[in-house]
Amino acid sequence: MPSFTSVINLFAALFLLVAFAMLSQRRLANLINLYAWQGAILSLGIATTAYGTGNTHLYASAALNGILKILVVPILLRRLVRRLDVQWDRESLVRIPTTMLIGLALVIFAFNASLPIAGLAHTVNHETVGIALASVLLSLLMMILRTTALSQVIGFLALENGLIFAATSVTYGMPMVIEFGIALDVIVGVFILGVFFFHIREQFDSLDLNRIEGRED
Amino acid sequence: MNVPIGLPLGLVLGALTLWILVAFASLLIPRVPRIAPAIFPLGAVGALLTAFAGALALGGPPIQMVLPWGLPGLPFHIRLDALSGFFLVLSGITTCAISLDLAGYRQREHYPAAARIGLQYHILLASVALIFIADDAYLFMIAWEAMALSSYFLVVTDHRTAAVREAGFLYLLIEHVGALAILVAFGILASRAAPGTPLAYSFGALHAAAPGPMMAGVVFVLALIGFGAKAGLLPLHVWLPEAHPVAPSPISALLSGVLLKVGIYGLLRVVFTLLPAPAPWWGVTVLVVGLATALFGALLSAVQSDMKRLLAYSSVENIGLIAAGIGLALLFLAYGLTVLAALALIAALYHSLNHAFFKSLLFLGTGSVLHATGERNLGRLGGLIHRMPQTALGMLIGTLAIAGVPPLNGFVSEWLMLQAFLKATALPRPYLAMAIPLGAALTALVAGLAAYVMVKFYGIVFLGRPREARLASATESGVWERAALGMLAVFCVAAGLLPAYIIALIRPVAHLLTGAGGRTAVATGGPAADIVVAHAAYVPSVLWAALAAVGLVGVLLVRARHPRSMRRAPVWNCGYPVLTARMQDTAEGFGQPIRHIFTSFLRIRRLRPGPDDPEPRYESVVEDRLWYVLYLPLARGFQAVFDKARLLRHRRIAIYLLYTLATLVILLAFAP
Numbered sequence: 051m052p053s054f055t056s057v058i059n060l061f062a063a064l065f066l067l068v069a070f071a072m073l074s075q076r077r078l079a080n081l082i083n084l085y086a087w088q089g090a091i092l093s094l095g096i097a098t099t100a101y102g103t104g105n106t107h108l109y110a111s112a113a114l115n116g117i118l119k120i121l122v123v124p125i126l127l128r129r130l131v132r133r134l135d136v137q138w139d140r141e142s143l144v145r146i147p148t149t150m151l152i153g154l155a156l157v158i159f160a161f162n163a164s165l166p167i168a169g170l171a172h173t174v175n176h177e178t179v180g181i182a183l184a185s186v187l188l189s190l191l192m193m194i195l196r197t198t199a200l201s202q203v204i205g206f207l208a209l210e211n212g213l214i215f216a217a218t219s220v221t222y223g224m225p226m227v228i229e230f231g232i233a234l235d236v237i238v239g240v241f242i243l244g245v246f247f248f249h250i251r252e253q254f255d256s257l258d259l260n261r262i263e264g265r266e267d
Numbered sequence: 268m269n270v271p272i273g274l275p276l277g278l279v280l281g282a283l284t285l286w287i288l289v290a291f292a293s294l295l296i297p298r299v300p301r302i303a304p305a306i307f308p309l310g311a312v313g314a315l316l317t318a319f320a321g322a323l324a325l326g327g328p329p330i331q332m333v334l335p336w337g338l339p340g341l342p343f344h345i346r347l348d349a350l351s352g353f354f355l356v357l358s359g360i361t362t363c364a365i366s367l368d369l370a371g372y373r374q375r376e377h378y379p380a381a382a383r384i385g386l387q388y389h390i391l392l393a394s395v396a397l398i399f400i401a402d403d404a405y406l407f408m409i410a411w412e413a414m415a416l417s418s419y420f421l422v423v424t425d426h427r428t429a430a431v432r433e434a435g436f437l438y439l440l441i442e443h444v445g446a447l448a449i450l451v452a453f454g455i456l457a458s459r460a461a462p463g464t465p466l467a468y469s470f471g472a473l474h475a476a477a478p479g480p481m482m483a484g485v486v487f488v489l490a491l492i493g494f495g496a497k498a499g500l501l502p503l504h505v506w507l508p509e510a511h512p513v514a515p516s517p518i519s520a521l522l523s524g525v526l527l528k529v530g531i532y533g534l535l536r537v538v539f540t541l542l543p544a545p546a547p548w549w550g551v552t553v554l555v556v557g558l559a560t561a562l563f564g565a566l567l568s569a570v571q572s573d574m575k576r577l578l579a580y581s582s583v584e585n586i587g588l589i590a591a592g593i594g595l596a597l598l599f600l601a602y603g604l605t606v607l608a609a610l611a612l613i614a615a616l617y618h619s620l621n622h623a624f625f626k627s628l629l630f631l632g633t634g635s636v637l638h639a640t641g642e643r644n645l646g647r648l649g650g651l652i653h654r655m656p657q658t659a660l661g662m663l664i665g666t667l668a669i670a671g672v673p674p675l676n677g678f679v680s681e682w683l684m685l686q687a688f689l690k691a692t693a694l695p696r697p698y699l700a701m702a703i704p705l706g707a708a709l710t711a712l713v714a715g716l717a718a719y720v721m722v723k724f725y726g727i728v729f730l731g732r733p734r735e736a737r738l739a740s741a742t743e744s745g746v747w748e749r750a751a752l753g754m755l756a757v758f759c760v761a762a763g764l765l766p767a768y769i770i771a772l773i774r775p776v777a778h779l780l781t782g783a784g785g786r787t788a789v790a791t792g793g794p795a796a797d798i799v800v801a802h803a804a805y806v807p808s809v810l811w812a813a814l815a816a817v818g819l820v821g822v823l824l825v826r827a828r829h830p831r832s833m834r835r836a837p838v839w840n841c842g843y844p845v846l847t848a849r850m851q852d853t854a855e856g857f858g859q860p861i862r863h864i865f866t867s868f869l870r871i872r873r874l875r876p877g878p879d880d881p882e883p884r885y886e887s888v889v890e891d892r893l894w895y896v897l898y899l900p901l902a903r904g905f906q907a908v909f910d911k912a913r914l915l916r917h918r919r920i921a922i923y924l925l926y927t928l929a930t931l932v933i934l935l936a937f938a939p
Binding site (some may be wrong): 156159160163183187190191193194195197202 | 920921924925927928931932935936
């Protein structure tokens with residue numbers, strides 16, 4: 051069904067675009083919006099795959115991802131940002147052009163590396179494996195380059211998005227049990243990290259990792 | 268073959284439920300103090316239930332069941348056969364006594380420790396019972412880890428002391444190394460299962476996997492390391508003498524009486540029922556390790572001066588003997604001598620049962636002494652038989668039993684063990700047939716050393732005069748503690764006087780593990796029974812009668828020659844003007860000959876008093892040589908490696924993340 055494949059490819063491209071946007075976004079509030087957008091694209095992509103292949107369990111996966119990543123996690127994150135009073139903070143020290151170049155190199159590398167995987171997978175959307183892998187690497191890059199704890203967490207959550215996307219494109223998703231487990235992990239992780247941030251700030255008066263790391267214990 | 272759920276399995280599951288409920292109920296003690304007295308007696312009821320279920324299972328057919336718990340698609344399998352039944356009897360009776368003792372312990376200890384012990388102890392009991400009935404590697408490992416963790420927390424009950432935390436860490440470390448080895452052993456077996464086997468982790472499937480001789484050997488070695496670490500075989504015994512002294516005494520009793528046997532159970536389960544027919548070298552390995560452990564434990568216990576360390580090394584010795592019996596059984600089985608294998612196995616299992624009884628008895632009694640005097644050092648005790656007569660009587664039975672004095676139970680199992688050793692001449696390999704009976708000599712040496720140790724232990728603690736003034740205020744322990752001692756003492760005497768019943772209990776296990784005789788043999792009474800009766804006969808009633816006759820004649824002779832009744836007179840003091848309690852033989856003094864003879868095996872640190880010390884006190888500390896030869900170099904090696912690894916640390920999260928990205932990119936780039 052070529053039309054479905056092209057729709058899925060469109061979503062994949064959008065997914066990658068959002069990943070790049072997150073890499074270059076400096077403002078925390080916008081970063082959370084981008085994360086919600088990525089979640090929306092992800093669940094639409096899964097739903098399209100479900101419609102195209104008739105795998106009904108993917109609908110449940112799409113719904114789960116949608117609820118979690120468009121509503122629950124962004125709301126939690128926004129509340130966290132408000133309570134920490136950092137919504138107007140801008141990241142410094144991010145050189146956007148260099149970052150973009152490194153990201154481009156990673157995308158090319160990911161496409162090359164995923165060729166054998168895509169060849170092995172017998173799914174309709176196996177061409178998107180490269181995109182999924184690229185977005186995983188981009189999220190990792192974002193975590194490396196960011197200097198505030200909150201944006202690193204968003205990078206981590208985006209990485210998880212990429213993983214789910216990769217799983218959908220290679221094997222039509224992971225077993226439902228594991229997906230539920232991951233969903234639970236994400237929620238619990240956000241809660242724990244939220245508590246953690248308050249403690250970090252109490253301890254160090256800042257969420258900036260440069261200042262935290264600078265201290266000797 | 269699904270037999271409907273029988274009574275025994277129901278009893279075990281009932282006991283598990285009871286224990287879990289009791290465990291969490293102990294958390295409520297601060298809110299509802301009324302329930303506190305019921306906690307440990309209820310645990311004892313659960314223990315009795317499992318013992319009863321085990322006894323039923325020994326007589327009946329194996330019962331299997333699949334529990335729909337665990338993860339979806341990965342159910343738990345449980346199975347109650349003769350082997351599980353035997354160990355349930357062992358642990359049930361022993362833990363019943365320990366629970367009674369803990370009921371007394373709770374009364375005299377302040378609240379938080381007792382509540383914590385109530386929680387961890389009952390979880391530990393439940394996990395041990397689960398290990399015995401687990402029929403798949405998955406449930407087994409979960410229960411194993413639960414056992415390891417809960418017993419760790421029990422060991423570090425007194426966690427405010429640094430020495431306790433260190434001992435607990437050592438225990439946890441060796442426990443983990445062992446668990447890892449067991450996990451890998453199960454993993455190898457599961458990987459050999461026929462492709463497409465459903466639920467390849469169940470013990471049935473692992474047995475059906477039937478790996479080749481090479482892989483079976485690897486699994487055997489891993490199982491020996493893993494379960495040997497739990498049981499305390501050389502060289503993984505180091506946690507025993509550290510963890511036992513620091514744990515509360517009832518917990519030491521549990522560690523020594525029951526948890527070491529869990530290691531023995533695991534070894535039997537994996538080697539006899541999961542692996543294919545054994546190769547001769549397996550038996551030789553277990554035999555040599557077992558004998559070395561026994562000798563080492565006996566030697567080191569002879570030179571200790573801390574009560575609980577002494578008992579811990581004595582446990583090492585007994586576990587060595589049990590392992591030697593198992594090794595012998597494996598060797599006989601490798602050469603197809605199933606009847607002799609059954610004999611050796613009966614000896615080993617009998618000794619396991621006996622050791623559970625008398626070692627728990629001794630640890631519980633030690634706990635009473637420790638509570639009454641606050642002293643673990645033998646050099647500061649003495650004369651307690653006058654202060655604690657009932658505890659002293661119980662301890663006397665325990666020490667006589669462990670020393671292998673007839674007609675108590677220790678004698679029976681050591682006798683069977685010796686018989687099994689001497690029967691090794693039947694082996695078809697001349698070297699083995701000649702060398703292994705020498706093991707009998709070694710066993711006899713170990714038994715003699717054990718008797719020596721026990722004379723020292725009992726004599727120094729209970730006989731003579733108090734070495735310290737404050738011992739005069741020692742009082743007899745509470746009702747619960749004495750009930751626990753009495754119960755175990757009764758079992759020690761019963762297992763010594765009624766060996767036929769005990770062997771009848773163990774025989775189904777030996778049939779299950781060695782296949783001696785098979786079905787026809789069961790119908791005719793079994794060749795294992797024949798050999799026990801024909802060649803290793805021990806009729807306690809005759810011996811008992813002979814001993815009684817000798818005693819009676821002795822008493823009559825004395826009476827005849829000295830018709831006057833007993834008179835009390837001052838002790839002749841060898842011409843010294845003053846005779847103080849410090850002139851008595853000490854633990855160090857009593858152990859000196861052994862220290863002298865076996866000096867090359869030991870590492871001795873002497874603390875000599877200065878010439879002008881007004882309160883001179885000589886002390887010698889004997890240390891484990893293996894600790895210096897094996898463990899410290901190993902630890903230093905790890906330290907050196909990790910010092911180098913520290914160069915990779917930069918204290919920057921971004922760098923760590925970069926490591927992750929680099930690893931990922933490299934792996935992806937070089938993926939085949």
